[in-house]
Amino acid sequence: MEKVIVVENLTKAFGRFKAVDQISFEVEKGEIFGFLGANGAGKTTAMRMLCGLSIPTSGKAIVAGYDIRTQPEMIKKNIGYMSQKFALYEDLTVAENIRFYAGIYHVPEKEIAPRTQKLLERLGLEHEKDSLVKALPLGWKQKLAFSVAVFHHPGIVFLDEPTGGVDPVTRRQFWEMIYEATDSGITVFVTTHYMDEAEYCDRVSIMVDGKIAALDTPANLKKEFDANNMDEVFYRLARNASRKAD
Amino acid sequence: MHPEKPIEMKQFISFVRKEFHHIFRDRTTMAILLILPVLMLLLFGYAINTEVKNSKIAVYDPSNDTYTRAIIEKMQASEYFSVVKMLKNEQEMSEQFKSGEVKMVIAFSENFHENLLHTGDAQIALIADATDPNSAKSVVNYATAIIAGYQLESQQLQQIPFQIDTQIKLLYNPQMKGAYNFVPGVMGMILMLICAMMTSISIAREKEMGTMEVLLVSPVKPAMLIIAKTIPYFFISLINLTTILLISVFILGVPVAGSLFWLLALSLVYIFVNLSLGLVISSVVNNQQTALLISGMVLMLPVIMLSGMMFPIENMPVFFQWISQLIPAKWYIIGVKQIMIKGLGFSAIMPQLAVLSGMAVLLIAISIKKFKYRLE
């Protein structure tokens, strides 16, 4: 299998505090990789380094074939990103938001209209095309944000706690969209708090105190920790953490 | 890099389009941005008036003879004064001042005409309410001139010896309109408000909403992001500049005496200075509230206080005069006065143009250097 993310001994220190401490892992193409950890465990910092937002203190990582130290701009062209905070412009319409992100991600002009049409149909938002994003319910906003993040067909999409505050039905629909995206060959790197979502991932890593404490498929992890569900696995690993949740 | 160019251009255009969407959608702010300068200009143009006209005065005239009556009549006839009250005694005087009825009391000494003719011991006291020093001085000066004029007239000499014929020539602003002094100030303030404040707020808003992070992960180049952010405000400030000039020429009657070209050139440089100032501010703040506060404290206050827009710089303590050198608006306002009001040419604004260009280059350099395109 082709490896789209290769991380070796990646470290990020703020002064003496090591937010991310020598982590190593690999992500394969087309995989849904769950990146779990308690608040403050270092997930977001690690993810930002992979997106080229933050320079590592030491170690290396290759994302989509490019080095995060030397070629962050090339990485940016080949990934999609959906942030923890809702990241569409509330005061723009649905169509204007799509148009804007399509523009900055170099989606060819003649493709924009058909892709937009398809996206709106898929989300059932045809009639909301010209309404302001702030008028949409949260669930729809999140689905729209995800669709926008993969609008330019990136190789990898990074999702930072994408389903926060969303009802279970919408969450299910959201994960259906993630599966659809992987079917078209997109690799998904997702952080989450919801352990039921961890079950949907192909492989899961659990970070504790800046280190990766466990990394395997959900089934193998449950077997290894003799647990009925991911919740228990997570609890066993995280209760020994020295960093308290912030 | 050549084949990439059209793509970058496309990116840029979608960015600028998005910025315009933001601005047009926020109707209230938009309206404020366009109407505020107009209202302020009209307000400044009309409310700021330093001419003393029809000042209310009271008279205490115990003599009540032909001479004093004639002086009072002269006062009344002049456009500067209107006599609203004849006082019966000196005590009434302070009552008049305390209720703010009159600006000045003219008090004649007793047996005025008698004494004037015989002992030469005739006095007129001009008692002004000096809670506002300059207007107090003006009324006293006008009254002195009127009395002196009457005195010469009454001497009925064929030819007054040792007379000096003083001609007064008022340069640049013969009607002494307040607007001449304030239009350049308003221009300096409005352009700064729109360019620096709005730019810093709009960037801070992206940070606050979390969209900045998404932009930073996208392939947009930081320089492009910065330029795209400033372009809409650049256009709005051009619109404002145009409205300000139109209003000042056609409504306030403040002409553009010098070259319009250099006026616009100077304004462009000033706009650049402020846009980059806005960028510098936005690079140090993370939310709109702080951006507003900093713009208010670092930009508005010094501009209003120290730029010479309201208060004459030459009267300030030396320390403040030094600080005022650092304020772009000060240089701009002087430059605008040179061109617009005095009608001078390029050579007269060379120092201002040079200083502003220097500031622009410096600030742009700082803002590009400070703009964090990685968040940490």
Added chain:
Amino acid sequence: MIFILPFVALALFPLVANFEVKNINLAVVDHDHSSFSARLIQKTASSGYFHLTRTTADYQTALHHIEQDDADVILEIAPGFEKNLMNYQPAEVLISTNTVNGMKGGLSSMYLSGIISDFSAEIRAEHLQSNSKLKANSLEIIPRYDYNPHLEYKYTMVPAILMMMLAMLSGFLPALNIVGEKEKGTIEQLNVTPVSKFTLILSKLIPYWVIGFIVLTICFLVAWMFYGMISAGGYLQIYLFAAVFVLAFSGLGLVISNYANTVQQAMFMMFFFVITFIFLSGLYTPVSSMPGWTQTLSRISPLRYMVEVLRFIFLKGSNFFDLKWHFAALCGFAVLFNGWAVLSYRKTN
């Protein structure tokens, strides 16, 4: 922060806000070079108003100095100045003033022509001592400046700054606070409580009023320590007026906060109102020298009444009865703005 502000404002503002017209830069063009012209120049330079910065040979050069802002006024003495004077012919003098700043220009030319007419009176007195008719006929004009004999601007400015402080602290801070809560969404929290809107608004305002009064007191202390200024009228009266004023102004702030959805909009609206009110208040230019309709307009500025009240009480020692109409007007504003604020406040959208 809130308590340092009055110190800084009171200590710095009067230093900067100084409209005194003095140190006028004078350029002299003397075509006569006589003892009279020299005397006139000497008299002007020693008057205390003018600085003789340039002496030029021709008018053009002097004008150039005005263009460069090196000079504010040109005094040009015509050739034959002395000769004409001695021959009882009118002697000619030209004053050219830069009137870009109308106030400064007007006053400088007024001072200069005053000095010149003094000068002519002086030489007339010297040369015509024998002529008793002229001598006897001289009357004396005594100017007197009440309440501010040295014509210092700080006396005018300090009361005005007191008023600005009050307006800012008790009118605008609460409004910004409310709009801020609105923007963050925390105001929803308050709206779901059973508290009546009246209580809600009041509880928002009271802390700022208290701060306003503390600041006012600090300002009085600063005025006394820095400038030796003690109110000529009763302090209690000032507090009484201030209470009504604060009520009126925070009402205005509330009205704004009800209409603004974002802090940014609120700031702009306030900026507009403050600038308008300040300019109509007579803080910078006296209301009496505004055109008629602006004077009428200035009646809608609560600041105008408060500036007058403070100046009158503080400097002139006016009492409540002198200012009863001001009091009535301020009460009117308080009722108007607060009524409007309560009516336009909606707990539900």
